Amino acid sequence: MTDSVRIRPAAAGDAGLILSLIRELADYEHMLKDVTATEADIRATLFAAKPSAECVIAEQGGKPAGFALFFHNYSTFLGRPGLYLEDLYVKPELRGRGIGKQLLSHLARLALERGCARFEWAVLDWNEPAIRFYKGLGAQMMEAWRINRLTGKALEKLAAS
Amino acid sequence: MTDSVRIRPAAAGDAGLILSLIRELADYEHMLKDVTATEADIRATLFAAKPSAECVIAEQGGKPAGFALFFHNYSTFLGRPGLYLEDLYVKPELRGRGIGKQLLSHLARLALERGCARFEWAVLDWNEPAIRFYKGLGAQMMEAWRINRLTGKALEKLAAS
Numbered sequence: 001m002t003d004s005v006r007i008r009p010a011a012a013g014d015a016g017l018i019l020s021l022i023r024e025l026a027d028y029e030h031m032l033k034d035v036t037a038t039e040a041d042i043r044a045t046l047f048a049a050k051p052s053a054e055c056v057i058a059e060q061g062g063k064p065a066g067f068a069l070f071f072h073n074y075s076t077f078l079g080r081p082g083l084y085l086e087d088l089y090v091k092p093e094l095r096g097r098g099i100g101k102q103l104l105s106h107l108a109r110l111a112l113e114r115g116c117a118r119f120e121w122a123v124l125d126w127n128e129p130a131i132r133f134y135k136g137l138g139a140q141m142m143e144a145w146r147i148n149r150l151t152g153k154a155l156e157k158l159a160a161s
Numbered sequence: 162m163t164d165s166v167r168i169r170p171a172a173a174g175d176a177g178l179i180l181s182l183i184r185e186l187a188d189y190e191h192m193l194k195d196v197t198a199t200e201a202d203i204r205a206t207l208f209a210a211k212p213s214a215e216c217v218i219a220e221q222g223g224k225p226a227g228f229a230l231f232f233h234n235y236s237t238f239l240g241r242p243g244l245y246l247e248d249l250y251v252k253p254e255l256r257g258r259g260i261g262k263q264l265l266s267h268l269a270r271l272a273l274e275r276g277c278a279r280f281e282w283a284v285l286d287w288n289e290p291a292i293r294f295y296k297g298l299g300a301q302m303m304e305a306w307r308i309n310r311l312t313g314k315a316l317e318k319l320a321a322s
Contacts, residue, residue, distance in 0.1 A: 053235035076198065077192070079203050081213035086236075112316065137315060144285050146303060147283055
């Protein structure tokens with residue numbers, strides 16, 4: 001039963017919905033305490049004149065079923081942009097119906113339409129079902145790369161150096 | 162002798178220089194064969210009305226010494242953009258003078274000025290001197306995350322599904 005799924009770009013009126021879906025995702029990952037985003041933050045960053053990222057909402061039977069949030073990255077070796085998927089979420093009770101795959105497929109089309117050379121996202125190294133699923137799509141795991149993150153006081157210290 | 166280093170935003174006239182620096186970086190990483198970008202690609206993607214990424218050039222004594230290429234990513238948990246450093250390169254003969262650190266510091270300031278909550282970049286897990294350097298800056302290694310990448314036929318197949 002995936003035929004009634006509709007994927008649409010999020011609009012400013014969805015800021016509250018997006019935040020609630022972000023919070024559901026964080027809760028599912030036992031990371032709800034790490035969510036500091038407010039509805040005003042979402043509105044200001046995603047629906048400003050120059051949005052920081054884009055969001056699509058999946059609906060089934062007219063009700064929110066999940067979302068994907070993405071932005072464009074860039075490959076210097078290819079001299080072309082890529083599409084980076086930051087978050088993909090489908091409500092637990094609606095999983096197994098292919099909604100996640102439909103969101104991925106939607107973004108893959110968008111990536112090609114926009115001239116992107118790559119479609120990328122991060123996965124936790126212990127999430128074997130997800131890794132198997134992504135491998136089945138033909139995705140390559142960038143085994144040797146690790147993200148470094150600078151925040152807070154350390155970021156301020158580097159900026160002041 | 163880092164006092165004569167100047168960091169400036171790249172302009173359209175730098176497309177050839179940027180490509181030559183990208184090629185130097187790739188050659189240094191034994192990945193020159195993976196560079197397919199042309200000067201026209203760089204111009205079209207970095208200096209269009211809606212650029213895919215931004216670039217700064219480091220100069221010493223008026224000559225190019227290195228570059229940094231970056232774009233903005235986004236954190237849904239924080240509801241704020243981040244700054245992602247895709248490439249950092251200093252010419253081998255000019256290393257050890259703090260030019261790389263000056264590029265990082267420049268980007269950290271830019272990140273804060275633009276309201277970014279994070280400054281992130283990738284490092285190869287075997288590059289221990291780099292890892293130590295980044296750790297010294299206070300960066301956190303995201304140990305458990307792996308990037309998945311979909312390109313070419315696999316990307317087209319997902320888009321068509």
